[in-house]
Amino acid sequence: MIDYKKLAGEKISSLIPYQPGKPIKELERELGVKEAIKLASNENPLGVSKKVIQAVTEALHEMNRYPLGDAFYLRQELSRFLDVPPHQIIFGTGSNEIIELAIRTFVKEGEHVLSYAPSFSVYGIIAQAAGSFCKWVPTKDRFKVDFNKLKEAVENSTRIVFLANPNNPTGVYFSEEELVDFLNYIPKETIVILDEAYVEYVDAPDFPDSLKLLKKYPNLIIMRTFSKAYGLAGFRIGYAIGHPDAIDMLNRVRQPFNVNMVAQIAAIAALEDREFVRNSIKINREGKAYLYKQFKELGLDYIETQANFILVNVGDGKDVFDRLLKEGVIVRFLGPTLKEYIRVSIGTPQENEVFITKLKKILNKG
Ligand SMILES: Cc1ncc(COP(=O)(O)O)c(C=O)c1O
Structure with missing residues (x-):
């Protein structure tokens, strides 16, 4: 038997591959749902110009x-x-x-x-x-x-x-x-x-x-x-x-x-x-203000962001991530070093609202 691990060497075989956000289609197939939303990879929620x-x-x-x-x-x-x-x-x-x-x-x-x-x-x-x-x-x-x-x-x-x-x-x-x-x-x-x-x-x-x-x-x-x-x-x-x-x-x-x-x-x-980029920035700014307000009302500590996503402390990040997935919302859990957090990309106003509704449900704050 050829030992590819050995051929690649320790540096390569011990690599932990980058974990991308779960694709929407995959989640929809797994759950049998249609309207899943992805707020996991800091993509532009407005689509392509x-x-x-x-x-x-x-x-x-x-x-x-x-x-x-x-x-x-x-x-x-x-x-x-x-x-x-x-x-x-x-x-x-x-x-x-x-x-x-x-x-x-x-x-x-x-x-x-x-x-x-x-x-x-x-x-x-x-x-x-x-x-x-x-x-x-x-x-x-x-x-x-x-x-x-x-x-x-x-x-x-x-x-x-x-x-x-x-x-x-x-x-x-x-x-x-x-x-x-x-x-x-x-x-x-x-x-x-x-x-x-x-x-x-x-x-x-x-x-x-x-x-x-x-x-x-x-x-x-x-x-x-x-x-x-x-x-x-x-x-x-x-x-x-x-x-x-x-x-x-x-x-x-x-x-x-x-x-x-x-x-x-x-x-x-x-x-x-330029109009598309301006709009993307505006939607992001408004979404950020909306999510900050919602997190405050929910008593959740978040990290102030200059980007198109927010790191928010939800207590048990993995659990909230898993439960959001079951609700058709894909966010990001970042592993044991950030175990209390999830990272959510700022979406369209509608996506942000769906995310907050599901989050409230999960945290029993609905
Ligand atoms: C900090 C940072 N740098 C680089 C990238 C890579 O972006 P891309 O390869 O899509 O240009 C990302 C993507 O999420 C990022 O968050």
Whole structure:
């Protein structure tokens, strides 16, 4: 018998795969229900912009061709939108791919990555799959990033520090002052990847203006995505902005046709449809206010969020998660380290109401 575990080696066989949110169709099939709602993966509840659907539909007949390897038109469009030179941008199949590219490009043998916990588990999974590891530094009270501890944790062999801002799964953010202080402290050859997947939803006035900081800190790379406010999670497209030399190195590792053409076309149309993005942000802001109010009335402690989801303390997270599932509502339970919590993505007003109704029923507060 061939022993694939042995062939893959300990680093791979001990990996715990990323657990995605349960798909709606799967839950509906299991429960035999029709109207299940998914508030589990921080997706855009407004669906896909009509302009995106139109642009993609029109382009489908050209899909016998390879995509533009350099995402030429999208690059131009995004460069104008962000006011960043085109050669400082790289695209990936979701920002997930950028995480992988960065680790494969820059983390050499004996080096590792650093982040704070709880945060996006993918940093650790990809690091381990690449033969390295992620050192996790605990957060402070109410999941605030502990920059003193992060500073202490930086070693010569720390090649990349991943800082999600706002963070997933907590929704907590750190300020420009905190970031600048950290950037001034760390060695020039330690790369800081700011993961701004939820940046469009932020309304905190002291949130970092990261694009401005790029000029001063060549070791800074900013990562963003079309999966959230732009509503393109299924297309898989994200990007990073950084020093031209950093982007050049990442480009050497990137597969030549990594981002498919449908995704490129979808992203151009999504960038142009400002109305859709504005609406997504508005719905999120209103949903957040509604859920905060409901949680307060229910006496539930929640973590203030700058993103499109809320971490809420329900006592027994796994139990509430399981019971919500049976009611046709998919949220997220985040495992033993956050056992009192569930994470709920902010949905449409109607989805939010259904969630609250079911939650009240489960907590006997109806
Ligand atoms: C903090 C964070 N970074 C990155 C991603 C990855 O996004 P994508 O690969 O869809 O661009 C997510 C997705 O949920 C996230 O929460």
